[in-house]
Amino acid sequence: MKIVVAGAGYAGTLAANRLAKKVPEAEITVINPRPDFIERVRLHQQIAGTGRVATPLAGMLREGIGTRLGAVTKVGDGSVVLDTGECTEFDHLVLAVGSTVSPLPGTVPVGTWEGAQRARARLSSIAPGSTVTVIGTGPTGIETAAEIADARPDLHIRLVGSRLAATFSDGARRRVRTGLERLKVSVLEDTVAAVSPCEKAEGADQVRLRSDPDRPLSSDLTLWAVLGTIPDLATRSGLEVDDRGRALIDPYLRSVSDPRIFVVGDCAAVPGSRAACQTAGPQGAHAADTLARLIRGREPRPYSMGYFGTGLTLGRHDGVIQLSRRDDSARRQYLAGRPAVVVKEAATLGAKYGSRTAAITWLSGAK
Incomplete structure (x- = not known):
């Protein structure tokens, strides 16, 4: 067989x-x-x-x-x-x-292995003081922006998307924003219309927002984090x-x-x-x-x-775990800070361990 x-x-x-x-x-x-x-x-x-x-x-x-x-x-x-x-x-x-992923032209996708390798190579070559724009305000975009800001505090990190942590409760969403502010990540809740080469600076991008397409943002590296x-x-x-x-x-x-x-x-x-x-x-x-x-x-x-929550890290020392009902709807409760980092790391290690050993248990769905 x-x-x-x-x-x-x-x-x-x-x-x-x-x-x-x-x-x-x-x-x-x-x-x-x-x-x-x-x-x-x-x-x-x-x-x-x-x-x-x-x-x-x-x-x-x-x-x-x-x-x-x-x-x-x-x-x-x-x-x-x-x-x-x-x-x-x-x-x-x-x-x-x-x-x-289907990235906008001019952006580097971060949700695939090949895209992540390209992003890593580009990131390692940009100078201090450069601006990195991450498009996508879901967990992938948030974690990408925060991880880069934590590792490269010499860069200006901008996160752009329609709504920050849209599936989180109001309290958890505020905590995510606070964590990003601590890392000096600026957040723009807007929709990106296009990304094009900057005429005034070789290698830079112009990021145009739907709310104000005539005033593009300058970006030295633009990452696509919409999956x-x-x-x-x-x-x-x-x-x-x-x-x-x-x-x-x-x-x-x-x-x-x-x-x-x-x-x-x-x-x-x-x-x-x-x-x-x-x-x-x-x-x-x-x-x-x-x-x-x-x-x-x-x-x-x-x-x-059934689901139990959604976790994301905000750099190496902070994070937020949004607890959920089995149908994946958000509860009011959430974990934050170092405990959230520990839970997220345990879940990530557990996912790999389960794939390798085939030993896994899970919650049944909502009745």
Whole structure:
């Protein structure tokens, strides 16, 4: 029996390792564009030079799991086609290709490994007193701006987006703003219309805001921290998708177009889910458990998962954890300061540990 896992992020790596434990007789192959497991939630540390986020897949996958370097360009009837032109057949497929970014021209995306590497190289070369603009006021943008400000206090850091920490409670949002002010990060709650080369300064950008497009802001480095674009692999492969391009799934995380295909992580249209390693781990584990049950002739169980909060760091010594109900709606309560940093670090380490060991537990969904 051949099982192919497309994607080696949190969901795909965990699914492969869990399947290797539960279906040891299967031939499992993980296909990934790069030879490393990337801790995507730490990319802001990679950019600022405060941490490293890549671990060789050989150190993340159980013995006996095969790997192939490449990107899946199409899923066919029992086979996948790679960008190398090669074709790999499967009896079952776990589609875990995640999400990507669609940056404005002139910006450097920070939500991918390749973009983070470019941002790190650019950041290391800019002079003291330069201005760095981070576009996106969600957790990715906030963490990126804060991490750079903490590591490079000689720079001017500007954070621009429609609403700061929009999913947080009012109290938690105020605490995030206070933490950014402590780091001297200026926050503009506005929408960026365009980014273009500055005519007066070589290598600099002009950032135009929708509220005042005739008065552009000067920026020596402009980073794009808005995530959520879904690769069009499912669409190109003829799988049914939602309006965002996420594959439609049944209650067991199987594609409604082909029950041989499980879809997990950011590319799966799971009702009530959001892009997060907190989401990816349980989905990868449930897909593996369900497939193992089906192979053994047992009935599958529907997927259910509840959230507990959203965490972000504000540099190395501060952070905010917004506590939530299981349906992911924000509570009034939140943690801040050093305790929040400890909780966020524990959750980040736990996500990687769970992917490597396939040992994971999670809350059931809201009743």
